[in-house]
Amino acid sequence: MQSKPQVMTEPAEIFDAVRQAKAARRRVGLVPTMGALHAGHLSLVEKSRAACDVTIVTIFVNPTQFGPGEDYGEYPRTLNADAEKLAPAGADYVFAPRGDAIYRPGHSTYVEPPQVARLLEGQQRPGHFRGVTTVVLKLFHLIPADIAFFGQKDYQQSLVIRRMAADLDVPIEIRICPTIREADGLAMSSRNAYLSSDQRRQALAISEALHKARALRAAGEKQASSILDAMRTILVQSGIEEIDYMALADPQTLENRDQLDEPAIALIAAHVGQTRLIDNLRIE
Ligand code: AMP
Numbered sequence: 001m002q003s004k005p006q007v008m009t010e011p012a013e014i015f016d017a018v019r020q021a022k023a024a025r026r027r028v029g030l031v032p033t034m035g036a037l038h039a040g041h042l043s044l045v046e047k048s049r050a051a052c053d054v055t056i057v058t059i060f061v062n063p064t065q066f067g068p069g070e071d072y073g074e075y076p077r078t079l080n081a082d083a084e085k086l087a088p089a090g091a092d093y094v095f096a097p098r099g100d101a102i103y104r105p106g107h108s109t110y111v112e113p114p115q116v117a118r119l120l121e122g123q124q125r126p127g128h129f130r131g132v133t134t135v136v137l138k139l140f141h142l143i144p145a146d147i148a149f150f151g152q153k154d155y156q157q158s159l160v161i162r163r164m165a166a167d168l169d170v171p172i173e174i175r176i177c178p179t180i181r182e183a184d185g186l187a188m189s190s191r192n193a194y195l196s197s198d199q200r201r202q203a204l205a206i207s208e209a210l211h212k213a214r215a216l217r218a219a220g221e222k223q224a225s226s227i228l229d230a231m232r233t234i235l236v237q238s239g240i241e242e243i244d245y246m247a248l249a250d251p252q253t254l255e256n257r258d259q260l261d262e263p264a265i266a267l268i269a270a271h272v273g274q275t276r277l278i279d280n281l282r283i284e
Helices: 011-023 039-049 079-089 128-142 151-167 188-195 197-218 224-237
Strands: 006-008 028-033 054-060 094-096 146-149 173-177 242-249 264-272 275-283
Touching: 006 011, 011 028, 011 054, 011 094, 011 128, 028 039, 028 128, 028 173, 028 197, 039 054, 039 079, 039 146, 039 173, 054 079, 079 094, 128 151, 146 151, 151 173, 151 264, 151 275, 188 197, 188 275, 197 224, 197 275, 224 264
Parallel strands: 006 094, 028 054, 028 146, 054 094, 146 173
Antiparallel strands: 242 264, 264 275
């Protein structure tokens, strides 16, 4: 039985813990999250435990990545339950700062996100990746880990962070880990907690549409427009009315592909009731 992770709220405290770990030549893994932890997050902790000596999970609902009218206020905040889940997972430290410890009075400096942030989520959620890159770079400074672990679930975010780390010479390896799904295929997400049981059934159409894209390509269909039509049909038939985007794109640049001669990434963002969900799947 693992003991509970040590919870720290002060930036200086966690910085010091990392400094000591590194002085002792221990490899440090970082798993940044917004909390409301589920098996997807815990899989990142597992990867960190396998590769590093010390694992730090950060829990911070970052205000600067939410737009006006988004769910910043409602986002589930479950620190005690999260710490309980992290004990068996074997995390060593939880860094759960207060908002004003990260954005101190007078804060006005932001990261300008890379090119790949402009498409898809960047179009739907202006300012989102500016908030993400800013908070992640701040976390990278406070917790100068050896490896930082992110999920493929947020595919575009993983590209944005990789690019930012390379462009700004961040000496931390970025590892992208597979999406963890419910048994029926729904990608795990803290926002799934918002869904009613009917909406939970509807939400399944998102992963079904992505798997349909993969199956059609495997059966020889290469035309993106035909595949996108089939994906749309699945979403609409399930009752999903508001689709922010569906894309078959280059896995690195996220530019749309018309013909799937090379591997692509299929991405969907759609609203199920009031809940906005995203998911993606590689199409080889
Ligand atoms: P979040 O708390 O939603 O900001 O996510 C924190 C980290 O967990 C990000 O790197 C996400 O990509 C990752 N993550 C979220 N959901 C999943 C999932 N279902 N499978 C794998 N990683 C995930």
